[in-house]
Amino acid sequence: MTMALRLFHKADDRLPDDALMQKVCRADDDRAFAELYRRHARRLMGFFFRQTDADEDLASDLLQDAFMHVWTARRKFVGTGFRTWLFTISYNLLRSHYRQAEYRRLYEQQTAPTLPTHTEADIDENLDRKAFDTALRRHLQTLPPEARLLFSLRFEEELTVPQIAEVTGLPEGTVKSRLHTLTQTLRQKLIPS
Numbered sequence: 001m002t003m004a005l006r007l008f009h010k011a012d013d014r015l016p017d018d019a020l021m022q023k024v025c026r027a028d029d030d031r032a033f034a035e036l037y038r039r040h041a042r043r044l045m046g047f048f049f050r051q052t053d054a055d056e057d058l059a060s061d062l063l064q065d066a067f068m069h070v071w072t073a074r075r076k077f078v079g080t081g082f083r084t085w086l087f088t089i090s091y092n093l094l095r096s097h098y099r100q101a102e103y104r105r106l107y108e109q110q111t112a113p114t115l116p117t118h119t120e121a122d123i124d125e126n127l128d129r130k131a132f133d134t135a136l137r138r139h140l141q142t143l144p145p146e147a148r149l150l151f152s153l154r155f156e157e158e159l160t161v162p163q164i165a166e167v168t169g170l171p172e173g174t175v176k177s178r179l180h181t182l183t184q185t186l187r188q189k190l191i192p193s
Helices: 003-014 017-027 030-051 056-072 082-111 129-142 145-156 161-168 172-190
Strands: none
Touching: 003 030, 017 030, 017 082, 030 056, 030 082, 030 145, 056 082, 082 145, 082 161, 129 145, 129 172, 145 161, 145 172, 161 172
């Protein structure tokens, strides 16, 4: 690699996400796109992994779909908030996945006998951190997919309420209300009376 190319590549390393995405939009710059992928793929993979019940193959497929959508929809990027735009795309991919999974579940339910459900064990008063995390994950899995997504966007991905509102298309007040209800529900389940 020549010195000029190394310097050019290093310059991309220092550009903010929005500037890189502008390069992708204007010039189909695959180096800028690769840098965006390098910066965000690992975290987004973790997001998908948590939302798909640790299904690594599905999470990997969703990750690739998200970045394929970023590339194909690059001309629709408005110029600010690349991370929020990326999570909006990811959120919509997950919603689509959940709808398809629900259709499959309903079909399987109609064609196969149902299995008995198991009750969850009561939470011990003196939970250590690992037990608490396990209990939290278990309770999150009993929530509707939309509630799990809100939890993940706020507490795992650390998006702000305005960013979550932008990602989900919900008013900020609705996001605040749903997050409050969610935290109250989890508190009731996780904190012994």
